[in-house]
Amino acid sequence: MEETRRSTGSALTFSLGLAALVSVVATVALGLALPSTVEQSDFSRLIAIHPGVAWASYVAFGVTALAGALWLWPRTRRTDWDLLAGASAEVGVVFTGLTLATGSIWGRASWGVWWAWDARLTLSALMFTLLLGYCALRRVPGDPDAVARRSAITGLLAVLVVPVNHFAVEWWRTLHQGRSLLQDIPGNDVDGKFIFAMTLGFVAMTLVYAWLVVHRLRIARLEAGIDADDLDAAIEARRREAVPA
Amino acid sequence: MSYVWAGYGVTLVTLAAYSVHLVRRGRQLARSRK
Numbered sequence: 001m002e003e004t005r006r007s008t009g010s011a012l013t014f015s016l017g018l019a020a021l022v023s024v025v026a027t028v029a030l031g032l033a034l035p036s037t038v039e040q041s042d043f044s045r046l047i048a049i050h051p052g053v054a055w056a057s058y059v060a061f062g063v064t065a066l067a068g069a070l071w072l073w074p075r076t077r078r079t080d081w082d083l084l085a086g087a088s089a090e091v092g093v094v095f096t097g098l099t100l101a102t103g104s105i106w107g108r109a110s111w112g113v114w115w116a117w118d119a120r121l122t123l124s125a126l127m128f129t130l131l132l133g134y135c136a137l138r139r140v141p142g143d144p145d146a147v148a149r150r151s152a153i154t155g156l157l158a159v160l161v162v163p164v165n166h167f168a169v170e171w172w173r174t175l176h177q178g179r180s181l182l183q184d185i186p187g188n189d190v191d192g193k194f195i196f197a198m199t200l201g202f203v204a205m206t207l208v209y210a211w212l213v214v215h216r217l218r219i220a221r222l223e224a225g226i227d228a229d230d231l232d233a234a235i236e237a238r239r240r241e242a243v244p245a
Numbered sequence: 246m247s248y249v250w251a252g253y254g255v256t257l258v259t260l261a262a263y264s265v266h267l268v269r270r271g272r273q274l275a276r277s278r279k
Contacts, residue, residue, distance in 0.1 A: 006272065007268065007271050007272040008272075008274075008275065009268070009271070024260075028253060031253070032253070042249055043249060046248075046252045046253075049252055049253055049256050050252065053256060094260070097259075098255070098256050098260075101252075101255050101256075101259075102252045102256060105248050105251050105252045105255070106248070106252060108248065208260055211264075212260075212263065212264065212267060215267040215271055216267055218271060219270055219271050219274060222271070222274040222275060222278060223274065225278065
């Protein structure tokens with residue numbers, strides 16, 4: 001029962017939070033201990049953190065779109081799907097913002113500029129703007145079903161930018177490096193230590209994302225309940241006013 | 246190395262601040278529901 005909780009915490013969030021904390025600490029320790037490289041000096045240590053936050057932003061887009069689709073499908077329509085879509089989008093704003101911030105720092109270190117209108121960077125900025133727009137759209141007052149419908153459709157359209165952004169480094173000539181995993185050029189794969197640190201970063205940021213989304217979803221449920229209570233109280237007040245004295 | 250610290254720092258501080266915000270907001274709302 002959400003209503004009897006003293007917080008949005010639970011055994012699930014405790015376990016998830018602990019796993020997230022341990023994996024983040026391990027990622028940071030491993031990332032900072034990575035050796036310098038000939039190509040990138042010590043900036044290559046950002047590989048443990050930047051791809052992980054970018055991955056979490058992709059996950060946020062995917063969950064927002066999937067939850068929106070489940071709300072749109074009449075057989076699976078539940079308010080929770082709409083709330084989950086909103087929660088994932090808000091957490092996604094944080095991760096997409098961090099992708100831009102850490103990418104900008106890495107760009108300044110290796111390219112000498114904080115920003116370039118490169119395909120990957122521009123599409124990442126577009127993803128950030130789309131999520132902000134999605135969150136703004138959810139706050140436009142209206143019938144709850146209409147808000148959920150337009151949000152779900154927006155989420156489904158917005159997710160289309162994710163594969164375009166992912167393959168941007170192959171489709172266009174970009175400043176941003178190509179993919180680090182499963183490269184087509186034999187012998188050009190990234191060293192195993194870097195791959196391990198990056199993979200650990202993916203796991204850590206996925207766990208952090210999940211922990212944040214669970215809390216944000218529970219907050220959304222509480223807010224929805226409070227809104228419903230406020231509406232019931234307002235209706236009751238109007239009824240009392242309508243009764244002749 | 247300062248760019249590396251900046252990258253890790255901005256990520257950890259942002260995630261920690263947002264986590265604290267969510268936990269505090271959740272507690273506040275849960276208490277107001279009682």
